[in-house]
Amino acid sequence: xxxxxxxxxxxxxxxxxxxxxxxxxxxxxxxxxxxxxxxxxxxxxxxxxxxxxxxxxxxxxxxxxxxxxxxxxxxxxxxxxxxxxxxxxxxxxxxxxxxxxxxxxxxxxxxxxxxxxxxxxxxxxxxxxxxxxxxxxxxxxxxxxxxxxxxxxxxxxxxxxxxxxxxxxxxxxxxxxxxxxxxxxxxxxxxxxxxxxxxxxxxxxxxxxxxxxxxxxxxxxxxxxxxxxxxxxxxxxxxxxxxxxxxxxxxxxxxxxxxxxxxxxxxxxxxxxxxxxxxxxxxxxxxxxxxxxxxxxxxxxxxxxxxxxxxxxxxxxxxxxxxxxxxxxxxxxxxxxxxxxxxxxxxxxxxxxxxxxxxxxxxxxxxxxxxxxxxxxxxxxxxxxxxxxxxxxxxxxxxxxxxxxxxxxxxxxxxxxxxxxxxxxxxxxxxxxxxxxxxxxxxxxxxxxxxxxxxxxxxxxxxxxx
Numbered sequence: 001x002x003x004x005x006x007x008x009x010x011x012x013x014x015x016x017x018x019x020x021x022x023x024x025x026x027x028x029x030x031x032x033x034x035x036x037x038x039x040x041x042x043x044x045x046x047x048x049x050x051x052x053x054x055x056x057x058x059x060x061x062x063x064x065x066x067x068x069x070x071x072x073x074x075x076x077x078x079x080x081x082x083x084x085x086x087x088x089x090x091x092x093x094x095x096x097x098x099x100x101x102x103x104x105x106x107x108x109x110x111x112x113x114x115x116x117x118x119x120x121x122x123x124x125x126x127x128x129x130x131x132x133x134x135x136x137x138x139x140x141x142x143x144x145x146x147x148x149x150x151x152x153x154x155x156x157x158x159x160x161x162x163x164x165x166x167x168x169x170x171x172x173x174x175x176x177x178x179x180x181x182x183x184x185x186x187x188x189x190x191x192x193x194x195x196x197x198x199x200x201x202x203x204x205x206x207x208x209x210x211x212x213x214x215x216x217x218x219x220x221x222x223x224x225x226x227x228x229x230x231x232x233x234x235x236x237x238x239x240x241x242x243x244x245x246x247x248x249x250x251x252x253x254x255x256x257x258x259x260x261x262x263x264x265x266x267x268x269x270x271x272x273x274x275x276x277x278x279x280x281x282x283x284x285x286x287x288x289x290x291x292x293x294x295x296x297x298x299x300x301x302x303x304x305x306x307x308x309x310x311x312x313x314x315x316x317x318x319x320x321x322x323x324x325x326x327x328x329x330x331x332x333x334x335x336x337x338x339x340x341x342x343x344x345x346x347x348x349x350x351x352x353x354x355x356x357x358x359x360x361x362x363x364x365x366x367x368x369x370x371x372x373x374x375x376x377x378x379x380x381x382x383x384x385x386x387x388x389x390x391x392x393x394x395x396x397x398x399x400x401x402x403x404x405x406x407x408x409x410x411x412x413x414x415x416x417x418x419x420x421x422x423x424x425x426x427x428x429x430x431x432x433x434x435x436x437x438x439x440x441x442x443x444x445x446x447x448x449x450x451x452x453x454x455x456x457x458x459x460x461x462x463x464x465x466x
Contacts, residue, residue: 054332055240055285058340061301061323061397072392077115077159077385080396081134084161084379085113087181094163094179101135103168109176110168112138115161127153131164131173140164140173152178154358155374160383181379183403185421191336191455194237198452198463201244201345201410202430204293205276206269208260209433210249214448217465218431219279238452240330241284244410244428245291245345247273247305247313253293254437266295266309274312282318289324291345291411299389300347300382301325301397325381327402331455339455342404344381346411346427351387365443368427369418372407376400376420406453413438413445417460424460426451 089097097111114131121127127142127150142153156178165177200218204210220226221235248269249261263269277286290302295309304321307314314321322328325344332338349371353364362370375381381398382388388398408426416427429449438445448465 054330054338055287055320056329056332056338057320057322057326058329058402059325059327061303061326063303063391068392072394075394076390076392076396078134079394080380080399081115081161083396083399083401084181085133087379088113088161088163088179091163091179097163099135100131100133100138103138103173105169107167109165110173111163111165112173113161113163114138116156116158119156119158125150127156129156129175138168138173139171140166140175142175146176149176149178155356157352157356157378158384160378160380162378180377183376183379183400183421183423186403188405188422188424188458189337189339190458191331191339193336193456195240195331195455196234196238196452197240197242197330197339197341197455198238198450199242199244199408199426199428200431200450201428202246202291202413202432203243203273203276204246204249204430204432205272206251206261206263207249207432207435208262209435210262211431211433211447214465215276215431218448218450218463219276221463221465222280222284234452239284241280241286242328242341242343242408243286243288244343244408245289245324246293246410246430247288247291248294249432250293250295260435270295270305270310271312273310274316277313277316277319280318284318285330286316286319287328287330287343288313288319288321289326289343289345291324292347298347299391301391302345323397325398327404336455339453340402340405342400342407344407344409346409348375348382348387349409349412351382351384355384355387365412365414368409368412368414368416369420369425371412372409372425372427373418373420376407376423376425408451413443413447415446415449415451415462417451417462424453426453426460 088094094111097113100112103110114133116129117132117137118130125144129140131138131140142149144150163179164173164175166173166175217226224232224235251264251266258264263272280286290296290305292298294305296302296306302324304323313319325342328341328343329338330341352371352374353359359370359374379400404423406424406426410428413430414427415429418425428451429446431447433447434445450463451460452463453460
């Protein structure tokens, strides 16, 4: 039987993070002739040898109807807690973490891993938290006397799981350090050959505000018919196009939408999308996730686009439709493990910009990088219950289980590129001008800008089609 050291070596060779769960999986299955690390969803893909490109779906949610019970909600939170606790207690200095029920008054520092149940700000500015784990709950205090800690605490969110260090006295945990699950810092992989991936979002086809002329510039560029010679050469080597939700404007999404539509028929909207996508060269993979304007359920994880509504899109030979969120690996071959892309539309962003004052002070919607960094640190795309509509199950699909090389999203119609712990954070803008709704709520969209990643250099830049 394979031992732990051999299992770690195998995972590293495969480009996987050697988590305890994966190590145990290999050891337990090492008697079999074949060891499966992740089972990709069986969706259409081109072979590397065919087009010099490759797409592998590492994680995509497929909906299976079932009766929802109260136990499903508790199972969701338990699974999330257990996973994040497993990450935290394997950190240096976390090995002595104890359950809340075992807390006893002591002059020594204690460590617990808990989920935040309540956050209250006292008149003095001090924060009083209620923290819970599977054994009970405890009151925790974060004092204004520790300015650095208070600054960190302004980013705390309900239901997130993290580690708390401090002194326990008078049945209160006086916190002096916060430790988030966070993303490990690793070198960004680089392909030996030149290839590019672009990240588009929020087409809103069917809206009168859809910027068709600008979108056609983008399609012309992909066909080598737009831009200077350098841009045309980049277009030729662009192999992957991510479309990050809201392909259509939808029908009945908000009051008064009908008068803002060119197509008040969801089938016609998707027909129009398919018509535009069909103009993209067939040597380029198009990876699509749904958004909140797309026909289907709003509950996350969102299954792939419904095949009956978007049949013309599924008929395109170079389209791969996956869930929101999903984890996709592109361009893997013998000399390159590929680039892992976590694709998420970004619906939870509205909630956290509204509820987390520190995010608003950091720039709110104008700083998508700060929102994405906030979620990466928590290893979760919607850590607060209610930040999105959630489908309860025994597995939390919005957990960031594996470290991505890229996390890409849209939704807020703001373009942005940044890096956090060597994870590229990309926010695509949109192909829609400012709507009356956005005018009312103070949104300032940044249309016709899309990030592009050079897989050989491991760097991102912005393309503009204004």
